[in-house]
Amino acid sequence: MNKQRTLAALRVRRITLPLIALATLAAAILSVACADDAQQAESEQPTRVAQTVEQVEQQQAMEQQAAQQESYAMVDQQQTAQTAVAEYEHQQQAEQEAMQEQAQQEQAAAYPSSGGGQSQQETSTFRPSPGATTFEDYPTIGWRVTVDDDTSTFSLDVDRTSYFLALNWVEAGYAIEPASVRAEEWINAFDYHYDLPDVDDSFAVTTDILEHPLHDDLHLVRIATQAPEFVDDTPLNVTLVLDASGSMQEGNRVEIARAAAESIRSGLGSDDRIAVVLFSDSIVDSESHQPPDDRDIRRIIERLRPTGSTNVQAGLNLGVRFADEIRRERPNAHNHVVLMSDGVANVDATDPFAILRTAEDRDDSNPLRLITVGVGIANYNDVLLEQLAQYGNGWYRYLQDVNQARSTFSRENWLALSVPFADQARAQVRWDHESVAAWRLVGYENRVTADHNFEQDRKEFAEIPMGSATTVFFEVELSDTAISKGLVDLGEVELRWLTPMSSESNRQQVWMVSSISRFGDDGFLDLGSVVALAADRYSWFGQDGLSGETMALAADHIRELASRFANLPEDIVNSRAAVDFGKLLFSMGAIAGGHESENPGYSR
Incomplete structure (x- = not known):
């Protein structure tokens, strides 16, 4: 506070001293002008006692003209002084605006590391959404208690359009439309460097557990599928x-x-x-x-x-x-x-x-x-x-x-x-009751399906090109018993798909067993978690019926995730993909800033 007052006093002195100097200069100019005019008036007094009426009238006219000239001179000098003051004030204002603009730009550049915290009016320079755009705002998936519902069934997905559409909007100066955000397409836009499978006829499936970056009492589970790469000479x-x-x-x-x-x-x-x-x-x-x-x-x-x-x-x-x-x-x-x-x-x-x-x-x-x-x-x-x-x-x-x-x-x-590895590919996750108390799928809102559809070959299930990866994140509440173990038995995931050309049906079952990683142990796992949760929370802003408290929670989460993102390893943060994601985070923070709470309290 004292530092702010000192800076304010310095600014006042910086403006006031030049103004006093200008005022003194103006007064001196006026004084000299008045003295000259008086001297001129005395020199023009008549030396003869007797004058004709005509000479008197002429003298009066001359005096009136002199007085008028004096008045004009004073006005001109006042205007000169006022103009000088105005120009100085304008210069000072321009300098202050330039300093403020520079500070805002520096703050914008530092937003991912600082988490922002500014209101939408202070940080947002984005235009409203462009006209005549059509998106489907899918309701977010809620939490499930495992004893009531222990199965999640959904189509795999390799699309990433939602992410690049948002990036194009931001680079064109538009704010991201929340309804356009499909979290799974943001997640799958990134390369997490998964290992290829050892064989060419099945997926490589990996499971990881990560401490939740937003909740001390929750965890994230990542399930990744990697299709094989192979030579295919099919025309x-x-x-x-x-x-x-x-x-x-x-x-x-x-x-x-x-x-x-x-x-x-x-x-x-x-x-x-x-x-x-x-x-x-x-x-x-x-x-x-x-x-x-x-x-x-x-x-x-x-x-x-x-x-x-x-x-x-x-x-x-x-x-x-x-x-x-x-x-x-x-x-x-x-x-x-x-x-x-x-x-x-x-x-x-x-x-x-x-x-x-x-x-x-x-x-x-x-x-x-x-x-x-x-x-x-x-x-x-x-x-x-x-x-x-x-x-x-x-x-x-x-x-x-x-x-x-x-x-x-x-x-x-x-x-x-153009070379498909799997047609109509889908996954079904079955959670272990003793390890997982509750769970929630992040994204995939338009990919989830009824559990009994898992047995059916349906066109809406995804085609997976060779070499493609699919990443899925769940928010989970683990039991105390599971956390205390070195390895957590989460349950099993089963994949089903058709082999292209032959329509042969395939199935692959994998037990999900993993230790718990801390945030910072695996940079690509951390990156995926930030992308997944940021996209998920931002999509809430486009949904009807959510409370102001929920919106504030989402805004607080985006701010915290921006800070987490800035602390990822340099080789990840400096990659082209991460730099682009930083642009999206800044845009998301500008919109979310208007919903932030004064005292964030994180809870599910």
């Missing part, structure tokens, strides 16, 4: 369905889609085949499957231009027809239909399930895999693209710019993504 049948509607003219959407399409085409081999469909309110142009270097294929990709409305149904119907025809001709190839769009369907069917019904694939033995690729910020339908991929036996990606389009669909990446 590819690829059908590109490209949105050429008017909404694609916004920003550089067309350039991104064209770059991705050209990267896919150029990455294919001579044994592969590719078709292209351009659509707007109807089919703009198309070419059935040809070798990848075909001149007409290249011409149609280059011809992609925005015009008209958006009839996704028409584009997919023709694309699926082309894909089914080439599948019959080449039954031993993998089949992919790639839809690139902003998802804003406004002609014919606009619901994802209605679109899928008209473009239904009835051959489950060698399915068509619908991959959706989203582009754009405003005027964007995330729900349509996400649901088409989930129920179309494929996966969903989001592209920020041309460079990401080229890298995502480079030959190396595309060939890895």
